[in-house]
Amino acid sequence: MHRRNRLFVAIGLLYGLAGGLAAIAQLAVPGALPGNLPKVHAHMMLAGFVLMTIYGIGLHVIPRFAGYPLRSERAATAQFWLANAGLPLMIAGWLARADWLVAIGGALTAAAMALFAGNLALTLRLKGPLD
Numbered sequence: 356m357h358r359r360n361r362l363f364v365a366i367g368l369l370y371g372l373a374g375g376l377a378a379i380a381q382l383a384v385p386g387a388l389p390g391n392l393p394k395v396h397a398h399m400m401l402a403g404f405v406l407m408t409i410y411g412i413g414l415h416v417i418p419r420f421a422g423y424p425l426r427s428e429r430a431a432t433a434q435f436w437l438a439n440a441g442l443p444l445m446i447a448g449w450l451a452r453a454d455w456l457v458a459i460g461g462a463l464t465a466a467a468m469a470l471f472a473g474n475l476a477l478t479l480r481l482k483g484p485l486d
């Protein structure tokens with residue numbers, strides 16, 4: 356498995372742990388953490404744990420199941436850096452209640468999703484039987 360894809364899965368697990376701890380901290384000591392905690396928790400879990408795991412497993416498994424090499428390893432690596440810059444900025448923006456920062460992070464997160472989608476679409480395009 357490509358190191359980048361293993362890192363995606365490992366980082367996803369770390370976001371899952373951190374998101375769980377953030378929610379538990381908020382329940383145990385309300386107000387212990389600053390900012391908009393439900394948003395931080397929800398996106399650590401969904402854009403962190405769930406999406407990063409889908410990225411790591413998807414980049415590895417989907418080309419292999421289809422029987423074709425991933426169209427662009429470089430695009431997947433760009434996706435890795437965009438995803439891992441975007442989500443921390445979104446989290447920082449919610450912690451600081453700075454929506455402009457969430458927007459910048461969100462644009463990077465969305466760019467990573469677009470690269471993932473385009474890369475997989477080009478990997479699978481016109482390959483195999485259509486019916």
Ligand code: HEM
Binds near residue numbers: 382394397
């Ligand atoms: C580690 C175990 C988890 C704990 C202790 C936990 C705890 C919580 C708590 C206390 C809230 C309410 C936050 C609030 O409204 O103040 C919440 C909301 C939420 N949780 Fe979790 N959660 C856990 C795991 C997950 C997982 C695995 C996911 C998704 C993959 C998830 C997704 C969400 C979402 C989407 C919300 C709604 C946030 C909002 O109201 O804006 N949570 N969770």
Ligand code: HEM
Binds near residue numbers: 465
């Ligand atoms: C492109 C990056 C993203 C941006 C900029 C973003 C931004 C936001 C914002 C601003 C809200 C609050 C909406 C409100 O105030 O009612 C929100 C809610 C939510 N987002 Fe995202 N999001 C992004 C990606 C994702 C992804 C990838 C997922 C799931 C895989 C997700 C799941 C949710 C959920 C479940 C809620 C509702 C829970 C809550 O209010 O916290 N988001 N998102």
